[in-house]
Amino acid sequence: MRIEQLRYLVEVAHSSSITLAAEKLHLSQPNISNSIAALENEIGLAIFTRTRSGTRPTAVGNNLIQMAEDILSRWDNFTETAKLNSSLLNVRLVIGATFGACTSFLPKLLTHYSEKYPLVELEITESHPSEIEERLLSGDWDVGLIGTPEEMSFKNLVAEKFLTCKIMACVGGKSPLAYKESLSMEEIGKHSIISTSERMKEELQAYGTSREIFHSKHSEVSKRVISEGLGIGFYLDISLKNDPYVMTGHIVPIPLQVEHPVDFYWLHAKKKQSLACEAFIKELNVLIPQFMRMNA
Secondary structure, eight states: OOHHHHHHHHHHHHHTOHHHHHHHHTOOHHHHHHHHHHHHHHHTSOOEEEETTEEEEOHHHHHHHHHHHHHHHHHHHHHHHHHHHHHOTTEEEEEEEOHHHHTTTHHHHHHHHHHHOTTEEEEEEEOOHHHHHHHHHHTSOSEEEEEESSOOOOTTEEEEEEEEEEEEEEEETTSGGGGOSOBOHHHHTTSOEESOOHHHHHHHHTTOOOOEEEOOSOHHHHHHHHHTTSOBEEEEGGGGTTOHHHHTTSEEEEEBSSOOEEEEEEEEESSOOOHHHHHHHHHHHHHHHHHHHHTO
16 A cells, blocks of 8 residues: 555545546546555455446545545645755744733744754744834844734734734732622722733823832743732733633633733744744644634
């Protein structure tokens, strides 16, 4: 049994015709017909019935063809990964990402990418959208992951929105606010704030005199302070799904009364991308359905 024979099976099943399958595969009809007959003889089963109206799979043939499709998919993935890895020796991929990406889906994405392409050296920098754009345009960085609460257009970059998340207010498990079903910005404005963005600070100033009593770029340090009930912090819903502070009840995420969605984009320069960058975007697109389920 050869991989080529499985391709012939699948193509004949899709075309319902050996003639059409031969044309699509650029092979002679006898070549395909003889190959399938040899396979049927090898396994001792009829995979197709041949009539004047076409070539149709038998009942057992349908099952075998589904298995062949799965094998071919895995084989193609195997060969593609092998070829890419052979081309990615001593290659470096530089990624710029906003805080929201770094604390939510990026760790899972990096794990999958590194397992599949272990020879690629990864360099990740947490930064803000404007610097990420600048570094991509200058060629210093290869790919960016940006989360923004407003619609953005990237005129000089290739960009695609791939995920939308919500901002949650996070309070300590023993906070009087922990029992609230939702929080308004007016109510949040009456309390101390932990490690929030400049944009959120500006918005809160319109509702009260809240002040930031603690700021750290380290998410886990900020969560520890929040869990002690010293103030309110803000995190994306996707980053809290399996968070140990949330799962143990030390932190309680509360929806905002007025939703604050954050859209995530991947982006890169318009010039032709490296194989490492193309593989990264492809791996991201493969994982997007998982990220969306995490966000549901």
